[in-house]
Amino acid sequence: MEFRLALAGNPNCGKTTLFNAVTGSAQYVGNWPGVTVExxxxxxxxxxxxxxxVDLPGIYSLSPYTPEEIVSRKYLTEECPDLIINIVDATNLERNLYLTTQLAELGRPMIIALNMIDRLxxxxxxIDIKxxxxxLGIPVCPISAAKEAGIEDxxxxxxxxxxxxxxSENEKIEKGFFKNRAEELHDELHRIHDGLNETEDVYFPIVKSFxxxxxxSAIEGIEGVICDNPKAKNNLRFSAVKLFEDDFITKDTLKLDKNSQNLVEEILKSVPENENIDRQMMIADSRYKFICRIVNDVESQKKGFEETISDKIDKLLTHRVLAIPMFFLIIFAIFGITFGSFGSMLTDLVDKLINQDFAGFLREALLSVNTKPWAVSLLCxxxxxxxxxxxxxxxxxxLLFFFLSILEDSGYMSRAAFIMDGPLRKVGLTGRSFMPMLMGFGCTVPAVLGTRILENERDKKLTVFLIPFMSCSAKMPVYALFISAFFEENKPLIIFTIYVLGILLGILSGFILKKTVLKGEESTFVMELPEYSLPTLKNLFIHVWERLKDFLLKAGTVLLAASVVIWFLQSFDTSLHMTDNPQTSILAAxxxxxxxxxAPLGFGNWQSSVALLSGIVAKETVVSTFGILFSAADEATxxxxxxxxxxxxxxxxxxxxFVLLYTPCIAAVAAIHKELGGAKWTVLSILWQIAIAWLVSFLVFNIGGLIL
Amino acid sequence: MLNAVTMETNREYYVKALACTGALRRRIIDMGITPGAKIIKKRVAPFGEPIEFRVRDYALSMRKSEAELIKVEEK
Known part of the structure; x- marks a missing residue:
């Protein structure tokens, strides 16, 4: 038999850890239709x-506003999973149970995984589980997802x-514990009509009322009005509560006729509202009151305020003065290890392995079996x-992803957003976009994918637009070559200027986009600071592997194809004969x-154009193209x-x-396309970058010419 | 009236009303800020905002512009 289980819970409650523990690496990652929610x-x-x-996105509520919540609601109400596993953080019962009270009203079979029981x-x-x-009227299983305890149970x-x-063996379920609420009500109405209401086995609230x-009574009244609506049948209580809250999505899906609408209005009028407590607030307030009562009953010794380890760490890491230095210390450490001597050493190692040892071996092997020269050239x-x-x-x-996963899983990423929100807000961004931007200095691809953490669609687009302006590490070899050729004595100044220029133009672009195509309300910033926790190795491994898999897949497809194209253009002349002379190749043409x-930018020679063109495949190619074009294997030549x-x-x-600013590599463009979710935005971003690059280089060359 | 920005640090206050509508109001409610809920201001970020609060036993951060909308009172 086949069953579908949905995993639902708040963000930071250990949902991913539980998911990884249950499914291992047998995961399929995609997008929900129409949105870029994973x-x-x-x-x-x-x-x-x-x-x-199915791992539903982490949500606090089933409100109709954020894409995560909409996606989750849609799945839960329309796809009707066979069972909802609601993961609840035992150390934060009050807020976590708020979602539970909403999920319970969906009328689906449900079980609670009470996580972090060890920490508690x-x-x-x-907590008195029984x-x-x-x-709650819902089975509860204490677990520790990180320690993989209780999961079997x-x-x-x-x-x-x-x-x-x-x-349907279980009497309780048959009788209504999980029975369809609509049928239940229908049965009951019939009983009343038939004068059978004296019989004692009329089973009433199946779904707990909060x-x-x-x-x-208003909600039950609404249930009576909509109980025949086909869209409300499977989740009657949920739909009725949502109508009570004036929820626009439910109104849209139910499409009530005029008569029913009037009846609902009539019922709602009987509910006394006041200026502080509207109907939405009434529902939330009732839920929280219900929860507070339960929490008081089930939690042992409700102590007063108690300082946790998290508070102690935060005293240092979000300290008014020390927060910024600590933040930069962490960032420099990560970048130092990743892009400094350790990371470079690993890269050199792999580079030697593939591009010298294996390439040499392959070439010799191919030649020894008399492979045609063109085939050897194509392969090697x-x-x-x-x-x-x-x-x-x-x-x-x-390495980069390993460290970033640690930051994310430990809870520090939220602190970074907290610390950096102030300055970023001034340029129209939010603190949450800081991490992806920072990653951009490493590689645009993961940085762009990292914008998934942004809730607001506009913030996300804006950040994706800005990231390519953060000079990625692949551009380093280009700067290095030109600095040794022209600016040896001003090296630090040139590097500094380039990086700052990128950041400034990124911010300027953001500013312009915000005022034009990406207009809209300023996003809000209401963010939980989750407790710090030690990342598990299993989670880190899965995160890193997911990204590497993406990367290898890309290398095997897009990059392979592009390499073949460049090789072809470089090796053949316009009459399609193989040529050794780059001057006569198609590429030269x-x-x-x-x-x-x-020409107006100061480099009208065809070699530069070709180098820039090949740089679209990967930025390092700019340097190697110069190498090929001049048959210069070593740096000095x-x-x-x-x-x-x-x-x-x-x-x-x-x-x-120009290299700093123009269109990033194909891999980055693919990532941008994936995250922006539309050809229109991708084209806009490409055109935008080319335009900025051309304009700024033009200004640099021409204004510089007047001054110097 | 006092709001979540003007209240004193590390002192208990109680939510009285929310002066906002729509998605933001819903979001604030969903995070547990309902009339009568206890709220404590914990600390301010290095650049003056956001502000970290303790509500319903967890840490929540908000910008001034959002926190201002939460009207509070002492009990």
């Missing part, structure tokens, strides 16, 4: 059942419920050289064609070649400014 599914078999576990015990607290079950009980639901009698100079140049960055990308575009190619240091500077 959808994760995992499959496993248990007790003769094939189970698909460490604090000397306890009592909690009785109060949770799955066992889940299977049991599925079994009962499937076979409300005072005035609100409750085309495919392997192109893909290998990028794959050698694998260790650095893995293309270069000559587009060179005039760059390349420096001489470049010196001969550019008329002045100003022209060279104009060129590196």
């Amino acid at each position: 959808k994760k599914e995992g499959r496993f078999s248990k007790g003769g059942m094939d189970i698909t576990l 015990k460490k604090r000397g607290k306890e 009592r909690l079950e009785d109060e 949770l799955l066992h009980r889940s299977i049991h419920i599925l079994h009962d639901v499937a076979h 409300y005072e009698w005035e609100i409750n 100079d085309g495919m392997l050289a192109g893909v290998g140049a990028v794959v050698s960055f694998l260790p650095q990308i893995a 293309i270069g000559i064609l587009i060179a005039p575009v760059f 390349r420096v001489l070649a470049v010196q001969g190619l550019f008329s002045s240091p100003l022209a060279a500077f104009s060129f590196i400014v």
